[in-house]
Amino acid sequence: MSSKKLKVIALIPPPDEVVDVPLAQDFAACESELGLALPADFKQLLSTYGKGSFLDYLFAYPLAGSDMSLQKNKLLREGHSAARAKSPENYPYPLYPEPGGLLLWGGTYDGHSLCWLTSGAPDEWPVVVWHQRDSNYHLFRRGALAFIIDWLEGALPPHALPAPPPGAGWFESARRLREAYMYLDGGLGNFRDRVRLLHQAFGPVQARGSCTGEGDYDHEEHFSTAQNWRITYSEWPRGRLIRIAFPPGEESAARAAVMSVYPKLGHTLRHVQTAQGRHVWTD
Structure with missing residues (x-):
């Protein structure tokens, strides 16, 4: 070797x-x-x-x-x-x-x-x-x-x-996953406060790393849930983002979960889209 x-x-x-x-x-x-x-x-x-x-x-x-x-x-x-x-x-x-x-x-x-x-x-x-x-x-x-x-x-x-x-x-070995990107505005408290609320809402979770950029509003947190969904929460000067990746058969559950979470963080929703830019979950 x-x-x-x-x-x-x-x-x-x-x-x-x-x-x-x-x-x-x-x-x-x-x-x-x-x-x-x-x-x-x-x-x-x-x-x-x-x-x-x-x-x-x-x-x-x-x-x-x-x-x-x-x-x-x-x-x-x-x-x-x-x-x-x-x-x-x-x-x-x-x-x-x-x-x-x-x-x-x-x-x-x-x-x-x-x-x-x-x-x-x-x-x-x-x-x-x-x-x-x-x-x-x-x-x-x-x-x-x-x-x-x-x-x-x-x-x-x-x-x-x-x-x-x-x-x-x-x-992580390859799995067939779908992704949804939820673009948001506003928010309660600071970044760490909102991450704590996210962990509580999706808990139990497993931390998958975090990083901080050069600006005051440039942070990212990765974690996975008990359902083995992958979630990233990002903050940057123009807004906030929740990215959730899930198996195709669990889209309804993932959608319901993430839609119920963002108001608890004090966010307002702009839109949700796929990685290719197609708007979803609009109804």
Whole structure:
């Protein structure tokens, strides 16, 4: 077992039930399709954790489905072809399957694309964090596993990826979940008062980490409920947000619970939407 694998396991123990663990033939089939060998540390990552996410934020693409595929990366290149032709300065790296191009291996729920720069030996490929919305790139001369370790330890520059909450550490295997984002105004007391009320309303809860930004109104709290719903409560200068993630069959219960909670915090409701921006729960 490599030292990097031992370190990431020490920081984040693998889940009790690992899902979608690739077999040797799965790696071989993926490499054959891509025409590239995959880095050994990435294989260790998927073999140890399977499909899921670190801290409800960072994830590696599984081999199953279309995530780590030739077609997905071709579509990525084709989708940027017009923009590259118009503003080539925004694309300092080639895109796979161009020689040495960026190849997707993971991402974050903030929309960062985690890529390898596929030049040289696979085990020496550096990681590039690409935020496609604003054409920002950050190059790290390390592999995927070392990159994740640095992120977990808060060693990455904050402009590359937001640091995780201090002392937080978990990996959650993939589940089929729906998400609802409740945008709110107002509120009783301060942030910690409202978090306490939320914990009481949804209790018992399990803390999943918190973080504080640079401003007076820039806080975030993560926790899970006895039903294993995942909840994030955020405060920022323009308002408040409750994000709740739940299995599809529990939407009615999740909706009833969160709709009964926000008035207890002194909030008024703006709207509720999905991650894709579609308004829901309007009746």
